[in-house]
Amino acid sequence: NAGVTQTPKFRVLKTGQSMTLLCAQDMNHEYMYWYRQDPGMGLRLIHYSVGEGTTAKGEVPDGYNVSRLKKQNFLLGLESAAPSQTSVYFCASSPEGSSYEQYFGPGTRLTVT
Amino acid sequence: KQEVTQIPAALSVPEGENLVLNCSFTDSAIYNLQWFRQDPGKGLTSLLLIQSSQREQTSGRLNASLDKSSGRSTLYIAASQPGDSATYLCASDSWGKLQFGAGTQVVVTP
Numbered sequence: 001n002a003g004v005t006q007t008p009k010f011r012v013l014k015t016g017q018s019m020t021l022l023c024a025q026d027m028n029h030e031y032m033y034w035y036r037q038d039p040g041m042g043l044r045l046i047h048y049s050v051g052e053g054t055t056a057k058g059e060v061p062d063g064y065n066v067s068r069l070k071k072q073n074f075l076l077g078l079e080s081a082a083p084s085q086t087s088v089y090f091c092a093s094s095p096e097g098s099s100y101e102q103y104f105g106p107g108t109r110l111t112v113t
Numbered sequence: 114k115q116e117v118t119q120i121p122a123a124l125s126v127p128e129g130e131n132l133v134l135n136c137s138f139t140d141s142a143i144y145n146l147q148w149f150r151q152d153p154g155k156g157l158t159s160l161l162l163i164q165s166s167q168r169e170q171t172s173g174r175l176n177a178s179l180d181k182s183s184g185r186s187t188l189y190i191a192a193s194q195p196g197d198s199a200t201y202l203c204a205s206d207s208w209g210k211l212q213f214g215a216g217t218q219v220v221v222t223p
Binding site: 004040043096101105 | 117144149208211213214216
């Protein structure tokens with residue numbers, strides 16, 4: 001099993017450009033999550049999904065959109081990138097919600113200039 | 114809003130010493146408390162998950178305790194090794210959503 005994979009690993013964008021980050025999991029997990037990690041702030045939840053076709057807002061959703069068209073994939077989109085979105089983005093999945101471990105991908109380092 | 118704090122932010126110990134990492138949270142209405150390890154440039158690896166009804170969990174040299182009434186969890190790592198050098202994060206789980214602390218960066222010197 002590959003677990004949770006993220007594409008791309010690194011990306012540099014100019015302000016105003018758009019991009020999509022792809023997260024894929026092969027564990028048949030229902031729940032998937034997108035986090036961002038900034039220095040000194042831990043991880044913060046951007047959006048999450050409790051199953052195929054569902055999405056919900058997390059703690060810091062502004063400026064991001066997500067889609068879960070297939071159970072194994074969770075996409076994070078930036079429509080108009082801003083320097084404040086420079087961060088490391090992590091995707092995670094879990095079998096269900098509470099009481100289950102979350103499995104994390106290796107991260108995507110995004111720089112917006 | 115749940116706030117999770119980890120103090121200290123960084124810790125350096127000689128090899129063989131026991132490590133004690135602290136995590137505090139403001140809202141005791143949690144489903145579980147999880148501890149993660151993060152190596153530089155890598156994702157997070159789950160170490161231990163303590164259900165809200167449990168007081169502790171153990172895995173090898175790792176032991177984590179949970180005291181909901183005082184809003185505290187402690188991760189103990191026995192007989193530390195240089196390979197234990199990493200950042201350790203705790204996260205409280207409320208309704209399936211994790212709230213993370215900023216982490217404690219640990220260096221174990223040979």
